[in-house]
Amino acid sequence: MDKQQEYVLRAIEERDVRFIRLWFTDVLGVLKSVAIAPAELEGAFTEGIGFDGSSIEGLSRVSESDLIAQPDPSTFQILPWRGGHHGTARMFCDILTPDGQPAAADPRNVLKRALAKAADAGFTFYTHPEVEFYLFQALESEDDPLVPVDNAGYFDHVARGQGHDFRRAAITLLESMGISVEFSHHEAGPGQNEIDLRYADALSTADNIMTFRSVVKEVSIQQGFTASFLPKPLPGQPGSGMHTHLSLFEGDTNAFHEPGARYQLSPTARAFMAGLLVHADEITAVTNQFVNSYKRLWGGQEAPNYRCWGHNNRSALVRVPMYKPTKGQSVRVEYRALDASANPYLALAVLLRAGLKGVEEGYELPEEAEDNVWELSENERRALGIQPLPGSLEQAVTAMESSELVADTLGEQVFSHFLANKKQEWRDYRAQVTPYELSRITLI
């Protein structure tokens, strides 16, 4: 028993915690939770909690379905919405095989492997996500119409806005769980909000995103709303993305920063961006994993859908934000296609590996896109060599299928499971008859 585990046991005693939720995610990024009593925790630390992996999406091979969830004590947090007394706490778990090896199919392990690969090259990976989501009046059933909680726009201050209270409550909870919030504001769509999480290492970021989604859902229920991270809930309104800022550090120095270079971008940063652009279509099935994700990408309203980069160009897939000359450490690049429905572990892993591939191979960064690429004609874009992202989940799956990079990043098991799952999703979707089609019923 190490000190951190002892600390957790002590905290549980002192805070009178009655339940401990052990959290992990399946391959699609759905949070899974096992509750145990404090008495079982010591055993969970030393031996883990056994469970049947075959019933969790993508987690285990059929021949070996027993898996072990081992809590990571450094992720211990009291769940504030459960109340101070007789509280509930949570820890994220690593998934292990019965003989104690990290399970290949554990998304957390996928990200850890990618981070280890970066560490071998001398890098640590820092990320900063801007999570967007919609708040609707509470839905009783899935058939209810979506009624946004307000009608405001970007950065609007809404007097006595319910979203205001909501963001305050959510942020308070997040902060009380040790997740720093950088920024929060009303987004462009009605009822749409954005909350930015502070810069953190990628594993913490992924854990934080999982926690964040739970907190937002919890608070929305408490306040009588329905919160959703669905990438495109309202046609004609902006979708919810998760623009994510990325940077590599070498020890304490930002490897993306080179004073005096164009946009302060080091050759490492440029090669990393080139990697993102070259492999963007292969990783899109992971960063934008649902049928609906492509409604956001291709449904208008400023979603990045062309593979190009720019400085302060909102239409670019990879954006170099304005830099503050004094803050060399803050040089970073922003990947704008990602949406908040992704499995954050897998998504950050593929982004990292795509960028690293560019660094390893010394990819050449193409010319900056200075125009708004949405306003260019098809042929202008072709002339400039700007390719579109996949137009549908099906296209994205096809692109991913031939990607050695993604196979290597996810590991063969997760890779093949993910593909099978997404192909099934596409088949299910294709079998739907939508209101759009039915709207023509009288015409045809």
Next chain:
Amino acid sequence: MRPQTLTGALARAGFADTARAAELLADPALQGADDGAATRLIGALGAVADPDRALLALVRLAETEAELGTLLADGGATGGAALSPADGGGGGGEVTSPADGGAVAGGGTSPAGGGASDTESDPSPRTSGPARLLALLGASSFWGDYLVAHPDQVAVVLDEAAPAPGPGPADAAQLRTALLTSVGADPHAPVPVAAVRAADGGVDELRRAYRHQLLAVAAADLASPDPQALLPRVGGALANLAAAALDGALALARAELADHGAGVRLAVLGMGKTGGMELNYISDVDVVYVAEPVEGTSEEEALPVATKLAATLARMCTMPSREAPLWEVDAALRPEGKNGPLVRTLDSHLAYYRRWAKTWEFQALLKARHVAGDARLSQDYLDALQPMVWTAVEREHFVEDSQAMRRRVEEHVPPVEADRQIKLGRGGLRDVEFTVQLLQLVHGRVDESIRQANTLAALAALTDAGYVGRDHAEQLGSCYRFLRVLEHRVQLARMRRTHLLPTDRHELTVLARAACVDGGEADALLARWRSVRRQVRTLHEDLFYRPLLPQVARLSASDVTLDPDRAKQRLRGIGYRDPAGAIRHISSLTEGVSRRAAIQRQLLPVLLGWFAEGSDPDGALLAFRKISDSLGTTHWYLKLLRDSGAAAERLAHILSGSTFAAERIARLTEAVTWLDDDADLAPRPREAIESSMSAMVARRRQAGQRPELAVRFVRRRELTRAAIADVLTGVPVATCAQAISPAAEVAVVGALGIAQRSATAKLALDEVPSRFLVVAMGRLGGAEIGYGSDADVMFVHDPLPGADEDVAQRWALEVATTVPALLGSTGSEPPLAVDADLRPEGRQGPLVRTLASYAEYYARWAQGWERQALLRARAIGGDVHLGEQFRELIDPLRYPEGGVDARELRELRRIKARVEAERMPRGVPATHHLKLGRGGLADVEWTAQLLQLQHADAHPELQVTGTLAALAAAVQAGLLSARQAGALSEAWELATRLRNANVLATGRTSGARIDQLPGERSVLVRVSRLLGYRAGHADDLEQDWLRAARRARRVMEDVFYG
């Protein structure tokens, strides 16, 4: 003085250049050196490492320091003893016994543990001042130059009464005071700050003060007649001195900051040799920094300041200045190594070690010790981290990690240096340290007494606590001291960081004299050095494994026997999963008075180590016991193992790695002899196997002798040979074609001969009525069967002219029925299943047909799948001419002119698709089935066969029966790209090797599991090791298979389905 006499005296004293020496002796600087004094001086110089060097330095020194000549002359005049350590060192009163020096470590008191008392006397021998000076000048050109540049320092050497700094805490305090004072810092201040800035001479002051003390250590060391005894003191003193220098450098670093970094507590922990109080004269000083903000300062403010302090501190030691730099300050042992932040807070350190640290990092922590800066913070660090060191052994990958560390000890030596390396490589200093540290980690969790940072102290503690035999420990300690003294002497010569023996003959002689090796000869030194390295290697086994032997099996009175709990700790620490069972086997193997037990007592410690390197140490030990039980009294068996290191190591490797091979060896005693000779392990040509088989069968012509058992024995023998070679060479795919398939073919041929004779006899015929042919089909046709494969065949006969066709058919049927029966019946020899299901009409068709019947059938009925099956047809036994005729019959079928037509092609594809959907066994993921899964053998083979059916007529190079050959031919014919063929071959080869490895690992030759990637973890681990993956990399195998299969499948979908 007559010149001849002088030259003779000089030569006898060991001068290389006597003429120059005579000139130097006459140098006016050595005033007062009359004849008598000169003779005494020559005599004294004869005792130093390099008289030429010493005399030259002496003259240069005397030129600057006029009194020196007088002093030497006086010293010489007042008593010869004073000048000559050799004369005075005969146990005289003024020379303290050097053995006291050894007591620092040998007595079990640890310098690092604070055991050394303040009042401990300095046991370095009181050699006279002039003799000390000569010894120093003779061994080190650096110090000669240094004294010429700093003549005031000569007094340090000459003052024989002044004690040299030692390893105790009082010495540490004195040194710290001296070095802090040198830069004007108050040693008693809570946070000393230098009064002199670095640029204003502070750096030089510090370095001069450091070298002042270093000179005293070196002078005492070099003057000692028994440097090995003094070694622990020297290492401790050097560590104390380095610590003091770091404190001084920190004081200088603080002075560079405006507020002296007042908001920061910075502690410097010594690691490695600095931490272990066993430092070299010149080597990197390993440190780790811990910082905490002073109350009122935030962590965010404090850490950058602390980082700056640490970086400046290091610069104070290394930056160019008038006085030469000290040494590199190396902080690479910190969390995350060179990628991690230079300075961390205590919490940050803790978080890292809890979450990320590897076994070797804990091993490094074993030596951590406060050396400079905030002592209280250091203590907090040690209190928090030391307990973690001792639980490292419980961590998941301890065994794999420690084996990997062991390999690192042995690797990493550039070949050109291998013959000269004192530190690295097998038998080097690292090897000694590894042995000691591994023992500490294994037993230190429950026994605090062995938690020592110092190598010799730890060894002594391990001995005292009964973990290792005293004799062996003392031998190891002595090896260690010898190697360290060599290292020190090599470094002292020019104060360079080197761990290499010189190549130059003269320098080797100088080194031999400096290290006081018997005779002072270069050859003696090299001989001793080589024997020490050999000894270190065997001592690892003696220290680690010999104490596992039971009490009654002790070889000498000083051997120890671990009690059961300790033995279990140790066995578990090296990877035995059932230590209790292992202890039982060890007892049984080594107890008793038999010759066998006596030899096994010698062998077992080494074997235990080799077993532990394999994937199943427990199984290996059991298998060894079984072999020993059945073979132990065979005269050559133990002799071979004892006398051939290679055979014993290979046997251990095989027993630990392969159940199949272990069982086969146990049943075939001669196989043990093959281990000694690679030629015996090479696959034997089919003709050789066949003739040995024929001879054995010929000797069993009598009734009731069952000659088929000889046939089957020959196959077993060849499979045993193949299995051994496979285990030793990573299960190459070629074994299938070169050994396993020929063995099956010979067995079929042998059975055919027996069957023909018995059928002829049974039908009461005078002679055979028909020519008979066995055609190999399927994988046997491609010469690619594995250990667990059936032999697919077809039988053909052709009645001889004049023979009755009915009789011929009955006879042929009898033969065709008898062959599988002879080979497949259960019995003492392993069976070979002979399967004729690929014949026309399958199981419904007659077992054997005439050539004419085949012709008729194929002309009328040949179907797509039969063409496909015939692609692999290859005559392997029987009538050669009939084989030719059969081939002529089938070639137009299997290599159809213009390829198969569209209908047949469609049918072929449809059958494959249906097989994929229906034939997959339930319960196996499609990705994990080696034969029928995606990208498995079937995918690759069908693809190759489709190309053959379509193109073999136009491209005759495609007319081959082997899959790999067909793929290669397809590339040649431009039908596949090299990349496509590569993807297909890679998956096919890996699947084939995996199937063989499955058999080798488990010993099971039948069952569905052979055709799957192992689902059971322990089997996967074993299989991965057999295939050449390193320990702990079983998951790589799974990934490699899934990747290869995925790629092969993509190619297959493109090429086969089109």
